[in-house]
Amino acid sequence: MFSFLRRDNSLSNVDKVYGIIVDQSRQPIFYSELLIPDNIDGRFDVLSLHMFFIFSRLKNEEQIAADFSQSLFDTMFVDMDQSLREMGVGDLSVGKRVKDMGKALLGRIEAYDNAFSAEYSDIEDTIVRNIYRGEPPHFNQIRRLIKYSKGTIENLALIKKEEILHANFSFTQAI
Numbered sequence: 001m002f003s004f005l006r007r008d009n010s011l012s013n014v015d016k017v018y019g020i021i022v023d024q025s026r027q028p029i030f031y032s033e034l035l036i037p038d039n040i041d042g043r044f045d046v047l048s049l050h051m052f053f054i055f056s057r058l059k060n061e062e063q064i065a066a067d068f069s070q071s072l073f074d075t076m077f078v079d080m081d082q083s084l085r086e087m088g089v090g091d092l093s094v095g096k097r098v099k100d101m102g103k104a105l106l107g108r109i110e111a112y113d114n115a116f117s118a119e120y121s122d123i124e125d126t127i128v129r130n131i132y133r134g135e136p137p138h139f140n141q142i143r144r145l146i147k148y149s150k151g152t153i154e155n156l157a158l159i160k161k162e163e164i165l166h167a168n169f170s171f172t173q174a175i
Contacts, residue, residue, distance in 0.1 A: 014071045016167035018079070021050045029174040034145050035137035045131045048105050049149065050171070051076060052112045057156040057164060068165055077102055116153060123149075148175050 025046040031038035036046055054072065058065040080101055108130050115126035123146050128136045136142055152172045159169045 013165060013167040014068065014075050017054065017068075017164065018072060018075045020167060020170065021054060022047065022079075024171040024174075025050045027174050034141045034174075036131055036145075037133075041133065042131075044101065044104075045108075045133075047076070048108045049112065049131065051105065052109050053149075053152050053156055053171070054164065055109055056113065056116070056153065057159070058161065061161050065161055065165070073105075076105070116149070144175050148172060151175075 025043065030036045030046050031042065036042045051072070055069050058069050111126050111130060115123045124142055127142055127145055127149075128134060131145065132142075155172050156164070156169070163169050
């Protein structure tokens with residue numbers, strides 16, 4: 001009775017998965033050693049990269065994975081809305097900022113999807129444009145971030161979809 005009021009069990013771990021993504025994207029190494037700007041834009045960019053990793057892993061799975069990904073996307077933007085409000089962004093501009101962030105995330109996901117695919121290997125330019133906003137640090141940091149990204153994609157490919165949907169996974173250690 002009233003089954004339409006219960007959240008689908010397959011989506012019950014979305015908040016946990018989002019928490020894993022957020023925790024990983026907040027690792028100090030991204031900002032201290034890989035020299036990603038430690039500001040709202042830099043943190044959004046690292047979060048976006050990690051969201052891409054999960055979306056990419058779940059992309060070719062069954063409908064349940066697509067539903068999970070959509071719920072994960074929605075969770076991120078509820079969090080973005082709340083965070084902007086907590087930072088004092090006015091109510092009238094929050095919606096526009098969140099909408100712009102959504103477009104930015106979708107653009108980054110498409111760019112990363114192309115960059116990390118076999119057909120297109122311009123990973124460095126994509127990382128510089130999307131993570132470092134066109135201001136690259138030393139080549140070593142870019143290389144390390146690319147190595148980390150490739151390793152994360154490879155490791156997530158080895159994890160069963162169910163493990164991700166049940167928040168029973170971890171990311172590669174940042175290097």
